[in-house]
Amino acid sequence: EPEVTQTPSHQVTQMGQEVILRCVPISNHLYFYWYRQILGQKVEFLVSFYNNEISEKSEIFDDQFSVERPDGSNFTLKIRSTKLEDSAMYFCASSRDSGLQAFFGQGTRLTVV
Amino acid sequence: TQLLEQSPQFLSIQEGENLTVYCNSSSVFSSLQWYRQEPGEGPVLLVTVVTGGEVKKLKRLTFQFGDARKDSSLHITAAQPGDTGLYLCAGASEAAGNKLTFGGGTRVLVKP
Numbered sequence: 705e706p707e708v709t710q711t712p713s714h715q716v717t718q719m720g721q722e723v724i725l726r727c728v729p730i731s732n733h734l735y736f737y738w739y740r741q742i743l744g745q746k747v748e749f750l751v752s753f754y755n756n757e758i759s760e761k762s763e764i765f766d767d768q769f770s771v772e773r774p775d776g777s778n779f780t781l782k783i784r785s786t787k788l789e790d791s792a793m794y795f796c797a798s799s800r801d802s803g804l805q806a807f808f809g810q811g812t813r814l815t816v817v
Numbered sequence: 818t819q820l821l822e823q824s825p826q827f828l829s830i831q832e833g834e835n836l837t838v839y840c841n842s843s844s845v846f847s848s849l850q851w852y853r854q855e856p857g858e859g860p861v862l863l864v865t866v867v868t869g870g871e872v873k874k875l876k877r878l879t880f881q882f883g884d885a886r887k888d889s890s891l892h893i894t895a896a897q898p899g900d901t902g903l904y905l906c907a908g909a910s911e912a913a914g915n916k917l918t919f920g921g922g923t924r925v926l927v928k929p
Contacts, residue, residue: 708859710859735915737916737917739917746919746920746921746922747860747905747907747917747919748919749916749917749918752914752915752916759914760914760915760916762916793857795859795860797917802915803847803848803909803910803911803915803916803917804848804850804865804867804909805850805862805865806850806862806907806917807862808852808859808860808861808862809859810858810859811857811858811859813857
């Protein structure tokens with residue numbers, strides 16, 4: 705069964721460093737998303753991506769964040785100059801249709817120290 | 818800002834009992850999805866409902882979308898210990914760019 709895969713599963717980084725979280729969405733999906741979940745809190749939307757551009761972003765997704773689809777299979781989230789409060793689980797998701805049937809990856813646990 | 822409220826936050830029942838989880842909002846959603854999430858893992862999609870009044874069944878799980886598309890429920894019949902987990906509802910609306918707005922989750926514990 706097709707699935708969304710994310711790497712790494714766990715990333716520890718020093719405050720101020722840059723991290724890149726990687727995702728391989730399901731192959732025939734057209735819409736890609738990043739969400740995050742701070743420990744004990746709700747899953748929060750960060751950004752959606754369609755047709756090689758950002759279609760929507762939340763207030764959380766400021767200039768510190770960027771996304772890229774560098775080739776036909778990968779979808780990345782870059783966080784520049786990480787802060788302690790960026791520590792969270794980051795989930796990539798993809799869907800064939802906008803807003804429907806979004807499938808999530810296993811997540812990357814980011815720990816900023 | 819769209820909000821989804823789930824209730825109850827925690828539910829503990831004995832094996833064989835039935836349970837219902839509710840997801841409510843003052844906003845209209847074009848679709849609503851139910852997920853199950855295990856600790857340290859990503860949400861796993863259970864079902865998507867799109868039509869007001871729609872009812873979908875997945876084995877012992879019954880999902881209903883409210884007529885006005887503002888609320889939904891998940892009913893589990895004859896719960897088993899394997900049903901233990903965190904259940905999340907998430908709504909999408911065209912007005913909000915079709916991003917998913919998640920509820921806070923209902924943690925279900927089914928005791929043998």
